[in-house]
Amino acid sequence: MKLTRRNFLAWAGLSAVGAVACDVFQEEELSLQSPRDLPEDLVKGRDNWYATLGGQATGGEGVIVRVMEGRAKKVQGNPKYPVNRGKQSVRAEAGLQALYHPDRISGPLLRTGPRGSGQYRAIAWEPAALDILRRELNARRENMVLITEPLRGHLGMIAERFATAMGGQHLGFETLDQTTYRAAVKDVFDQDLLPDFDIANANFVLSFGADFLSTWGASTRLATAYGEFRQGAGRPERGTLVQVDPRFSMTAANADRWLPIKPGTEGYLALSLAQVIIEEGLQAPGVDVNALTDGQGAAALNAYRPEAIAPMLELPAQLHAGRTAAEYIRELARDFAGHRPAIALGGDSAGAHTNGRFNLQAVYALNYLVGSVGQPGGIRFNPSSPLRNLPAAAKVGSLQDWMDVADRLRSGRTRLALIHDADPVHGLPATVGFGGALNRDDLFIVSFSPFMDETTAMADLILPDRVFLEDWGDDIPEPGPGYQVLGMQQPVVNPLSDLDPRSFGDLLLSMAQEMGQESALPWPSVEAALREDVEALYNLNRGTSREVDSAGALWNLMLQQGGWWDERRTGQTPSPAGGLLNRIAAAAAPPDFSGRGEFYLLPFAHNSLLDGRNAHLPWMQAVPDPITTITWQTWVEVNADKAAEMNLREGDLVRIESDAGSITALVYPNPALPPNVAATPLGQGRRHGSAYATGGDARESSNVMDLLPAGARTESGGLAWAGHKVRLVATGESLKVSKFEGHFPAREIAITSGEEIIKTTTGEASTGGASGH
Amino acid sequence: MQEGRTLSTREINRDLLRSILESPRWFWPVVTVLGIILLVAAIAIGIMVNRGLGVTGLNRPVAWGFFITNFVFWIGISHAGVMLSAILRLAKAEWRRPATRAAEVLTLFSLMTAMIMPIVHTGRPWRILYWVFPYDFARGIWPNIRTPLVWDPSAILTYLTSSTLFVIIALIPDFAVLRDHTTGVAHRVYTLLAMGWEGNARQWKLQITAGVLLSALILPVFVSVHSIVSWDFGMAVAVKTWHSTVFAPYFVVGAVHSGVSAVAFVLILLRWCYGWQDYIRHEHIDALGRLLIVVATGWFYFLIMELLFGMYGREADELAVRGLQFTQWPYNAWFIVFVVTTYFIPVILWLSRAWRRNLWIMSIACISVNIGMWLERFLIIVPGLVNKQVFSFTWADYAPSPFEIIIVGATFALVTMLMLLFSRVFPLVPLYDVKEGDILKTEVKVGRRTVPATFRED
Amino acid sequence: MVTSRAKHKWGMVVDLDRCNGCQACVVACQAENNLPINDKNAFLQSRAYEWIRIERYWEGEYPNVRARFIPVLCQHCENAPCEPVCPVFATYHSAEGLNVQLYNRCVGTRYCINNCPYQVRFFNYWHPNWPERLENQLNPDVTVRTRGITEKCTFCIQRLRRAELQVERRGGGTLNNETLKSGNYMPSCVQACPTNALMFGDQQDEQSPIKPYFDDVNKHNIHHEHERETRGYRLLEEMNTKPNLIYLKKVDKNPVKGGQHG
Ligand SMILES: Nc1nc2c(c(=O)[nH]1)N[C@H]1C(S)=C(S)[C@@H](COP(=O)(O)OP(=O)(O)OC[C@H]3O[C@@H](n4cnc5c(=O)[nH]c(N)nc54)[C@H](O)[C@@H]3O)O[C@H]1N2
Numbered sequence A: 001m002k003l004t005r006r007n008f009l010a011w012a013g014l015s016a017v018g019a020v021a022c023d024v025f026q027e028e029e030l031s032l033q034s035p036r037d038l039p040e041d042l043v044k045g046r047d048n049w050y051a052t053l054g055g056q057a058t059g060g061e062g063v064i065v066r067v068m069e070g071r072a073k074k075v076q077g078n079p080k081y082p083v084n085r086g087k088q089s090v091r092a093e094a095g096l097q098a099l100y101h102p103d104r105i106s107g108p109l110l111r112t113g114p115r116g117s118g119q120y121r122a123i124a125w126e127p128a129a130l131d132i133l134r135r136e137l138n139a140r141r142e143n144m145v146l147i148t149e150p151l152r153g154h155l156g157m158i159a160e161r162f163a164t165a166m167g168g169q170h171l172g173f174e175t176l177d178q179t180t181y182r183a184a185v186k187d188v189f190d191q192d193l194l195p196d197f198d199i200a201n202a203n204f205v206l207s208f209g210a211d212f213l214s215t216w217g218a219s220t221r222l223a224t225a226y227g228e229f230r231q232g233a234g235r236p237e238r239g240t241l242v243q244v245d246p247r248f249s250m251t252a253a254n255a256d257r258w259l260p261i262k263p264g265t266e267g268y269l270a271l272s273l274a275q276v277i278i279e280e281g282l283q284a285p286g287v288d289v290n291a292l293t294d295g296q297g298a299a300a301l302n303a304y305r306p307e308a309i310a311p312m313l314e315l316p317a318q319l320h321a322g323r324t325a326a327e328y329i330r331e332l333a334r335d336f337a338g339h340r341p342a343i344a345l346g347g348d349s350a351g352a353h354t355n356g357r358f359n360l361q362a363v364y365a366l367n368y369l370v371g372s373v374g375q376p377g378g379i380r381f382n383p384s385s386p387l388r389n390l391p392a393a394a395k396v397g398s399l400q401d402w403m404d405v406a407d408r409l410r411s412g413r414t415r416l417a418l419i420h421d422a423d424p425v426h427g428l429p430a431t432v433g434f435g436g437a438l439n440r441d442d443l444f445i446v447s448f449s450p451f452m453d454e455t456t457a458m459a460d461l462i463l464p465d466r467v468f469l470e471d472w473g474d475d476i477p478e479p480g481p482g483y484q485v486l487g488m489q490q491p492v493v494n495p496l497s498d499l500d501p502r503s504f505g506d507l508l509l510s511m512a513q514e515m516g517q518e519s520a521l522p523w524p525s526v527e528a529a530l531r532e533d534v535e536a537l538y539n540l541n542r543g544t545s546r547e548v549d550s551a552g553a554l555w556n557l558m559l560q561q562g563g564w565w566d567e568r569r570t571g572q573t574p575s576p577a578g579g580l581l582n583r584i585a586a587a588a589a590p591p592d593f594s595g596r597g598e599f600y601l602l603p604f605a606h607n608s609l610l611d612g613r614n615a616h617l618p619w620m621q622a623v624p625d626p627i628t629t630i631t632w633q634t635w636v637e638v639n640a641d642k643a644a645e646m647n648l649r650e651g652d653l654v655r656i657e658s659d660a661g662s663i664t665a666l667v668y669p670n671p672a673l674p675p676n677v678a679a680t681p682l683g684q685g686r687r688h689g690s691a692y693a694t695g696g697d698a699r700e701s702s703n704v705m706d707l708l709p710a711g712a713r714t715e716s717g718g719l720a721w722a723g724h725k726v727r728l729v730a731t732g733e734s735l736k737v738s739k740f741e742g743h744f745p746a747r748e749i750a751i752t753s754g755e756e757i758i759k760t761t762t763g764e765a766s767t768g769g770a771s772g773h
Numbered sequence B: 001m002q003e004g005r006t007l008s009t010r011e012i013n014r015d016l017l018r019s020i021l022e023s024p025r026w027f028w029p030v031v032t033v034l035g036i037i038l039l040v041a042a043i044a045i046g047i048m049v050n051r052g053l054g055v056t057g058l059n060r061p062v063a064w065g066f067f068i069t070n071f072v073f074w075i076g077i078s079h080a081g082v083m084l085s086a087i088l089r090l091a092k093a094e095w096r097r098p099a100t101r102a103a104e105v106l107t108l109f110s111l112m113t114a115m116i117m118p119i120v121h122t123g124r125p126w127r128i129l130y131w132v133f134p135y136d137f138a139r140g141i142w143p144n145i146r147t148p149l150v151w152d153p154s155a156i157l158t159y160l161t162s163s164t165l166f167v168i169i170a171l172i173p174d175f176a177v178l179r180d181h182t183t184g185v186a187h188r189v190y191t192l193l194a195m196g197w198e199g200n201a202r203q204w205k206l207q208i209t210a211g212v213l214l215s216a217l218i219l220p221v222f223v224s225v226h227s228i229v230s231w232d233f234g235m236a237v238a239v240k241t242w243h244s245t246v247f248a249p250y251f252v253v254g255a256v257h258s259g260v261s262a263v264a265f266v267l268i269l270l271r272w273c274y275g276w277q278d279y280i281r282h283e284h285i286d287a288l289g290r291l292l293i294v295v296a297t298g299w300f301y302f303l304i305m306e307l308l309f310g311m312y313g314r315e316a317d318e319l320a321v322r323g324l325q326f327t328q329w330p331y332n333a334w335f336i337v338f339v340v341t342t343y344f345i346p347v348i349l350w351l352s353r354a355w356r357r358n359l360w361i362m363s364i365a366c367i368s369v370n371i372g373m374w375l376e377r378f379l380i381i382v383p384g385l386v387n388k389q390v391f392s393f394t395w396a397d398y399a400p401s402p403f404e405i406i407i408v409g410a411t412f413a414l415v416t417m418l419m420l421l422f423s424r425v426f427p428l429v430p431l432y433d434v435k436e437g438d439i440l441k442t443e444v445k446v447g448r449r450t451v452p453a454t455f456r457e458d
Numbered sequence C: 001m002v003t004s005r006a007k008h009k010w011g012m013v014v015d016l017d018r019c020n021g022c023q024a025c026v027v028a029c030q031a032e033n034n035l036p037i038n039d040k041n042a043f044l045q046s047r048a049y050e051w052i053r054i055e056r057y058w059e060g061e062y063p064n065v066r067a068r069f070i071p072v073l074c075q076h077c078e079n080a081p082c083e084p085v086c087p088v089f090a091t092y093h094s095a096e097g098l099n100v101q102l103y104n105r106c107v108g109t110r111y112c113i114n115n116c117p118y119q120v121r122f123f124n125y126w127h128p129n130w131p132e133r134l135e136n137q138l139n140p141d142v143t144v145r146t147r148g149i150t151e152k153c154t155f156c157i158q159r160l161r162r163a164e165l166q167v168e169r170r171g172g173g174t175l176n177n178e179t180l181k182s183g184n185y186m187p188s189c190v191q192a193c194p195t196n197a198l199m200f201g202d203q204q205d206e207q208s209p210i211k212p213y214f215d216d217v218n219k220h221n222i223h224h225e226h227e228r229e230t231r232g233y234r235l236l237e238e239m240n241t242k243p244n245l246i247y248l249k250k251v252d253k254n255p256v257k258g259g260q261h262g
């Protein structure tokens, strides 16, 4: 064919038509059918959602669990449960991985090697394992100790009664114990239960050390309230959050203002704010200042005038640029008192000093001045348990209690230790020597934990419990939502066939009965005890009980909705004891730091691992820390400029040395940390158990508790875990940090506003439109 | 204008068929070493396909790395063939004659090698059929014609087809010579390949017309191939330093730069290996050097413009990538090496006539260009991904893994091996073209074209 | 566009003033969508999978310093740059406004990853492995992706499909804001988010809390942002990818400017 101009044009025309045709057909062509689009592609079978409780990892959340063909598939917040209202913490899904964890102990184990060696052989429950348990209980029950996680509800009651009936003691274990906080709440409000905070309706929250958006208190509940506090519909103004904290915590990161105060001086700042409020007459209407100060008024706190206190707080000068630190404190007091309802709350490191109880007393007393005690937008108090036989607060040992237990173990007076889901060997300061105390030939240790950990590794006999998704139980959440709640835990799946765990509660009950203790523990099983008390709840005829017409129906309803509650049975609002402020001021003492070194050591609970109880769960290990984005490793945060000055770069391995010991950690230069603070999370440093917890390089997995001397206590005998100074010594080694953040400094690089990723506005008017939820 | 002595056709046949009819002592050891390298690479690819691309150094922002760099590099090399054969043929540049065959064959082999790269770089190479071919009639899903990744294979396969035709047409007269010089199986094969070539006037006329036509037809393909490869990047709106309008001409000129340098180096190698001093002469290398000065300078202009335009916008994310290229170790070092090796070293060496005629210096210059051009592709592809977009939170660095280094290294062995094997079967310097060149010195005019005065071999 | 057949047009609103960076959404998504476990190497090699991730940016200098959090997930762009570059149509736009990923078609060229401006597409460099017992927990509604393919946020399409099935077929009603809220149909991340920073809904549903934000941002396009009545904006708005996600600006009454251009 010859290419003439004529047929060139013809071809060109044809291809143009073809192109247009293609474009027309494109629509059809692009309407792809995805298999995902087709409902038929969803697997057959029904899924059911069961309501239950979220277990230890979540700290009292109610959850619903999706179950399909006998397997649990998803855990999420129970929309009906008063504590978390369908929302969940980052830890909530942990239960699923605990349930199907490859390293679960499948059945009873008897120690064969030396204690702590981890050498065990499998034995049968009947008769071998139970015979040994009976024998040892009979022989050694006097002065025995039963160590559990903090337990409430029926299991708490059963554990308590069991230990007492056996002639021993039950103690709950918590690494960062709340005993000092609890004592301060008692001192200031005369309450035995921890309070709830109505942040959703507050206009100003002044938080001292409490990392309540991450791990402190009912953090999920408070986070939901925080969302409303910022952008809730129909609020008069957007809430203001001020975080007073020597560490740049997650809560500090979200605060409108962050005051990096000298550790342990929180109480002084709080009293100084009180002084300004009284002196300037900023207290809420109706607040009787004279009663609080024994008639002295501002004079009672004269020593705490901002001008006197400011120097000891060591606030950085750039913070109050253009004015003095004292003026800055005065302004803070005016802001706080001027934006009612306002809440002052405190915890975490603020209460973990030798003067921790004083700090927290002074902080909480501020609530009286701004009139937020028992008021909307203020502090709400929790009522006692709906059933008298059930404890509403877990019995948790203070450091003093643990020293006593260790002494009894060492002296041979206690010859039997029963342990359930608690790891004091890992969680107590190494100087307590708890591991050593357990390492005695005349001691018999039984662990009921479904997973190996430092304490279980010391056991003679391991009788694995069911995990919470397989077992009955209940909980009285603490801190509660301000009214009576009894959460219900039900088995949502059966244990897999290759596992043979037995319920710890049921085992305690049957052992007690075999030992002739039917009177104290008459029930055949935890479920039976629950059923009996559901009847008692029904007879109360209030709250959830009024929605049904029989105890059986109440049982079913509780299983469906996840528990029983009565919104009208709230806690009592206390009134202040006369001269409260005078007494607190009189108790003031500066913090006493043990150890020599340039840095204040601030340990903190890990956002997902907490104190290490979740360290065996890969999802929890792999969640980036919100601030540093580090996963799987132990790090130490050091002020970025300070690190540069010390020639330390990210990933440099340093030895943190205290007077009590030393650990290694990877340096993370943090642009937001006071230059004299070193912050390290708890949670790693496990040496026994699942490979997920122990498999890494030992140099990058350390337990900060190994640094703490047991000698430093708060006024109430709690561990003063924030009261130490440490040295950082470069080892010369360097490891790659396994963080989610990329390799370059994450700062916004935008030049034009179109390129900004996180846009900000100073205005409040622009919050219009629906706010949702 | 031609240098060197006039050779008889018998001498030409003997010399140029030496590579086929005799086996040099170094030949089999070299082939064995190359074979081992290829075997190692084949094992590496096997492991990679079996275990997943996790064995590479690629990561979240940097999803393309060494393999794609190497792909673009070999596509670039493949531009030598057409440049020398087609353009110079149409331009009637006499000095092209000994270089054409090597250039065309290099084109073929580098294209084939290049095509391996995107295949092994995919996550599921065993599924790429429906990427290239519209086979999935049942669901009516055809390859997505909107993506450069479909334009790419179309352009490359077209280029491969036309280059193959080009080589075969040019080889026919030489096959006939081989047919006449061999016995046994080889004879029968060459007989088949010679397609009854007798060297009569009609055959010569057809052969020459076909060559000229193909030269003209292949030119647009030549321009489009590297333009389209450049659009793999230019069309990517989300990578700041890729999304650039200047890429098509910039890539094409760069390809000619690296391709012609590579051909020059191959010619020097052949001259050494097979003792073809009389055919690949200083004047040829000299001419290539002069051509390269022009190409290099054109390329350099585009480079400067590319950088200038990019910086002129002063967009934060673009500046961030440039910052990485210019200031961040090791990219800054590589950047300096890249500019110096691609432009300054070779162009300075090519400026002197004496140096252009020194084969050692020419070799250094040509290798230098190709080191630089490889780095150029790397520095285009990787930094744009390392500091991608304004999400500085996700920026992460990239370093190749041993797997990538081995596989990329082996592509050089593969091309070398293919060239060597080819040289054992077909003449790498076209006999008839050289003869034609010699004869043409007599300047016999027939009609509108100059054609050889004799029609028969002896 | 083929929107005519669509019953819904899904969208998400992210309130940066509520988000506290807690990461609950991240784990909720991983659990719902069978994401591979991010072992330490995944982080060391910068290959960790988080279909929704919390980016943390520093602003200012000590002590006037901020750490700002932003959840980033697939923006389900109407003009998705990832879609036209895929040679095999493994990623395409659904009629309901979702950017859909067809795992079984994907050949793993990773071009879409390069061309996604939001960096939310993840390549399976390795075959995902779970210890045998942990496999019991995998969601049967979600494909486990093999090595060599790209994956990303799907707006939890399996939940939407189940919802349609249950609400529209069994109950006879329609899937709307109310049924979304009362069922377990919300995307996993939205359901989990304790601060309610994430909101999900149908842009066409009058009752949906997200609608006003979409209306506002659609009405006042990129050159008229200052006229918007809400804090709404889209990420990288000048790229005109038209995401079905809207972000609400963070409120900061004491902005720190220093060090912003670090
Ligand atoms: N509203 C409106 N639209 C218009 C017009 C109008 O008047 N009004 N005019 C139209 C006309 S006439 C024109 S010419 C077009 C121009 O429109 P565009 O082609 O978009 O031109 P620019 O906006 O100048 O450049 C776009 C970006 O490309 C980058 N760029 C361009 N070339 C290169 C390069 O080689 N390398 C690199 N790295 N980057 C490069 C630049 O950094 C710049 O940021 O706009 C057209 N569109």
Ligand SMILES: Nc1nc2c(c(=O)[nH]1)N[C@H]1C(S)=C(S)[C@@H](COP(=O)(O)OP(=O)(O)OC[C@H]3O[C@@H](n4cnc5c(=O)[nH]c(N)nc54)[C@H](O)[C@@H]3O)O[C@H]1N2
Residues within 6 Å of the ligand: none
């Ligand atoms: N600062 C700056 N200068 C530039 C450029 C740049 O980006 N920035 N870009 C450069 C480029 S790429 C270009 S193309 C030029 C464009 O430069 P110009 O050609 O000057 O284009 P415009 O500025 O668009 O102005 C064209 C004029 O034509 C009018 N007009 C519109 N439609 C019609 C019509 O139908 N008939 C008639 N008679 N008039 C009509 C418009 O009202 C306007 O006044 O600018 C160049 N100069």
Ligand code: SF4
Residues within 6 Å of the ligand: C073, C074, C075, C076, C077, C080, C081, C082, C083, C099, C115, C116, C117, C118, C119, C120, C121, C152, C241
């Ligand atoms: S955000 Fe990225 S992956 Fe999602 S639709 Fe847009 S371009 Fe595609």
Ligand code: SF4
Residues within 6 Å of the ligand: C085, C086, C087, C088, C089, C090, C091, C105, C106, C107, C108, C109, C110, C111, C112, C113, C149, C150
């Ligand atoms: S990686 Fe998969 S989805 Fe992405 S462009 Fe390639 S084939 Fe398409």
Ligand code: SF4
Residues within 6 Å of the ligand: C028, C029, C030, C032, C033, C051, C052, C073, C074, C152, C153, C154, C155, C156, C157, C187, C188, C189, C190
């Ligand atoms: S919408 Fe679903 S898939 Fe997307 S990020 Fe949220 S949970 Fe993950």
Ligand code: SF4
Residues within 6 Å of the ligand: C018, C019, C020, C021, C022, C023, C024, C025, C026, C054, C071, C192, C193, C194, C195, C196, C197, C198
């Ligand atoms: S769950 Fe909500 S508050 Fe937490 S990080 Fe995700 S979006 Fe932010």
